Structures are given as C-alpha cells and as structure tokens.
C-alpha cells in the first residue's frame with residue numbers, strides 16, 4: 001500500500017531577509033565596491049543582494065583582524081575567550097530555527113538536514129572549542145602554545161554554516177582572529193552569523209566576513225597580512241592555493257575533494273547497509289566531500305543489495321527543501337547541475353547502466369533524481385571523478401584484498417565505509433584503507449571531538465578534536481612554548 005504525505009512546509013516567517021548585505025568588517029556591516037545576487041536554488045527566486053569584496057575590501061578586513069589580534073584577542077586569557085565562544089554557541093542554539101530555514105533557502109538542502117545536522121553540529125563545534133580555550137596548555141603542544149595571528153579562511157557551499165563553524169571555532173579558541181569568505185552561492189548564514197557575533201559582543205575585528213567569488217578568495221589567500229590559510233573546497237582550487245602560498249611563510253591546511261568507497265561484505269545486514277548506502281550518497285544531494293560515491297559490494301550479494309537499494313531509492317521524496325518530509329533537496333546551482341549532468345552523460349557514453357529513482361522533478365530550480373550506475377569499471381570517469389551530486393557508481397569485488405585495492409585506487413583519500421559483522425575484518429580493512437576517516441557499519445557521522453581530514457589529493461591537516469587545534473597554534477617553537 002502506498003501512503004501519500006501531506007505537505008508539511010516549514011514557515012519562512014522566522015527569517016528576516018534584508019534587501020542587501022554589506023561586508024562585515026571591524027564589527028560593522030560596511031559598503032563594498034560592487035554587488036551580486038544570491039538566489040534560492042529550489043525556486044531561482046532572488047533572496048538578497050550581497051556585496052562583492054574587492055582587493056581593497058579584503059585589505060580593510062585583514063587590517064581590522066590584525067588590529068583586533070594585537071590589541072585584544074591574542075592577549076585575552078583563554079578563559080575569557082572561551083566565554084565568547086560559549087555565548088556564540090548558545091546564540092546559535094537560540095536562533096537555530098532561523099539559521100536552519102535560512103540555510104535551506106540559500107543552499108537548497110532539506111530543512112530536516114539543516115535543522116537536525118548542520119545547525120546542531122555548528123553549535124556543538126563552538127561549545128567544544130569553548131572548552132579548549134583555557135586548556136590549550138594541556139593539549140600536548142607545550143605549556144603555553146601561541147596563536148598564529150590572522151587567519152584567512154575560504155569555505156564551500158555544501159555546508160555553509162557548518163564549515164564556517166569548523167573554521168572559526170578552533171581559530172578563535174586558539175587566540176587567532178579571522179577573515180572568512182563564504183561561497184558565492186551561499187553567503188546568507190555567514191552574514192547572519194556576523195549578526196550573532198554582534199549580539200555576543202565579540203570584540204570588533206575578531207571575526208570579519210567578506211563575501212564575493214573566487215577572486216575575493218584569491219585576494220584573501222594571497223594577502224601578505226595573513227599568517228595562515230585554511231581552505232575547504234575542490235582539489236583544483238586547493239592546488240592553486242598551495243601554489244599561491246608556497247614560500248610565503250603562511251601556514252596552510254587544505255580540506256579537499258573525495259571519492260569514497262563504501263564497502264559492503266556478504267555478511268552485512270542488507271537493510272542496514274542499504275540505509276547506510278542511501279545516507280552515504282543521497283544525504284545533502286551528494287554534495288558531501290566524504291560521500292560514499294563508490295559502492296563496492298561483494299559479488300555474491302550484489303543482486304540482493306542492488307534490488308533492495310533501488311526499492312529504497314524509489315521511496316525517497318524529492319522536492320521543496322522547506323518541506324519537512326523532503327529527503328532530497330535542490331542542487332545548489334545551475335553550474336553544479338551542469339557538472340553532474342555532464343559526468344552522468346559520460347557514464348552513459350562509457351557503457352555503464354543508469355537507473356534513476358522515478359520521482360518527478362519540479363519545473364523551476366535545479367534538480368537531479370537520485371541515480372545509480374551499475375556495470376561500472378574502474379576506468380570510467382564516474383568511478384574516478386568527484387561528481388558531488390546524488391549519483392552512485394557500483395563496482396563489485398570477490399575478496400577483501402580486492403576490495404582494498406579497488407577502494408584505494410583513487411587519487412583521493414578522505415573517507416571510507418565498511419559493512420560487515422566481523423570486527424576483525426573491520427580492523428583489517430581500516431588499517432589498509434588510505435582514508436582519513438573509516439566508518440564501520442555507519443556512514444557520515446561527525447563529531448567535533450573527532451579529527452577529520454584527508455590523504456593524497458583530499459588535502460592535508462585535520463579539523464576537529466585535539467589534532468585540529470594544532471593547525472591554529474604555533475607548535476614549532478615560534479612562541480614561548
């Protein structure tokens with residue numbers, strides 16, 4: 001029997017959108033050189049006009065961050081810094097509904113995900129790092145590790161507020177000040193976060209937000225007044241940033257792309273594994289760096305797993321991201337939709353078999369149905385390149401050794417999943433998979449206390465946990481350690 005869901009839209013009334021937003025520099029919203037529009041990817045409606053920061057605006061932001069670093073923040077006792085972080089965390093919680101609705105409007109992700117994942121995790125990152133602010137001397141980096149200075153941070157559009165929290169919380173806890181550039185298509189929650197900084201009475205200049213496109217990001221990472229660059233985004237741009245920062249003396253951490261293998265053995269409980277596969281690739285429309293975009297399934301259970309998977313995919317509800325029943329929201333931009341479409345056509349051309357969930361797509365906005373490819377070989381582009389969309393490539397294997405070889409046959413190394421009842425096999429696999437995170441019988445689990453980061457072309461440096469603090473501290477003897 002089929003049950004239809006009545007629409008359950010979350011109200012937009014909690015969000016007060018301004019017509020236009022300035023740059024957040026020195027604790028105030030200020031005008032910049034030019035402007036661009038940010039739209040809802042689900043409806044293509046213009047949401048607001050946002051300022052494009054040029055090099056002179058970035059210069060102003062870096063100067064404000066430097067002043068705040070030297071006059072206030074670096075000298076403030078950790079205990080006091082921690083109070084500001086706690087206050088920000090509490091404000092994120094208090095304004096969580098507003099943040100979730102705004103994130104969904106600007107990004108296109110289902111409200112269920114922004115409400116239950118993005119915003120609570122963003123608050124958790126501030127709470128967690130608030131706890132570290134006065135305990136840095138006990139983190140294993142010497143008795144009194146020093147901050148680095150002014151940090152330039154550039155983030156992508158897939159988890160706008162959460163990536164901001166991953167960047168800003170540890171930087172501030174360690175005594176640095178920041179200039180952050182959100183992605184061009186998703187600036188609005190960063191600008192609401194700027195209002196939260198005002199509400200928390202954060203000293204002016206400790207956090208600065210410069211909106212714009214890749215040229216703003218370039219102006220920021222190449223600015224001589226920056227001591228450290230923290231970047232999350234594509235491997236292509238990460239490589240360019242590494243070149244720009246080479247021999248500049250800047251510290252750099254890069255969190256880049258991925259092409260994770262989700263490995264299902266024949267003893268795994270099929271229903272549980274299918275939920276994990278669906279969560280691994282269709283969560284956030286597959287716009288996830290650590291998405292389980294390559295399913296490696298043991299040959300003896302491949303047919304059973306695939307037919308269960310298709311049955312489950314057919315029940316996914318795609319549509320209005322503000323509807324609380326929606327599982328799959330909008331693709332974030334026309335450009336991303338074009339990229340997904342092009343890679344999917346390459347899968348057709350190279351001979352893989354495509355199957356898409358039979359869900360109707362809305363007329364307006366950017367949409368792509370959850371899709372699975374079988375008959376995929378390791379040479380196919382859909383098995384090698386990051387699609388960053390709701391598209392799964394399925395390969396099979398016979399032995400654990402073959403699974404490891406295929407899983408590691410990628411230039412990336414961000415994450416992997418293993419599904420089996422045998423603990424010994426999990427440990428055997430985890431020690432051989434070249435991936436920063438290996439999930440066992442689950443997928444896409446995040447915790448601020450757990451370090452996250454990649455091998456190979458997925459970047460270097462870790463975010464989160466005690467390890468993540470190292471990226472924001474002078475642990476190599478430049479300070480009074």
Ligand code: TAP
Nearest residue numbers: 155156157183184213214217218233234237255256257289
């Ligand atoms: P990118 O195109 O690399 O953009 C990331 C950020 O860099 C955006 O703010 C972008 O600005 C900016 N940017 C573009 N060109 C730049 C340049 N030359 N110099 C400095 N900054 C520049 O990535 P994306 O498409 O937004 O995000 C998707 C990618 O992020 C995927 O590859 C995904 O795997 C990766 N990602 C990785 C992680 C981790 S933790 N490893 C987490 C999330 C996402 P505009 O937006 O204005 O172009």
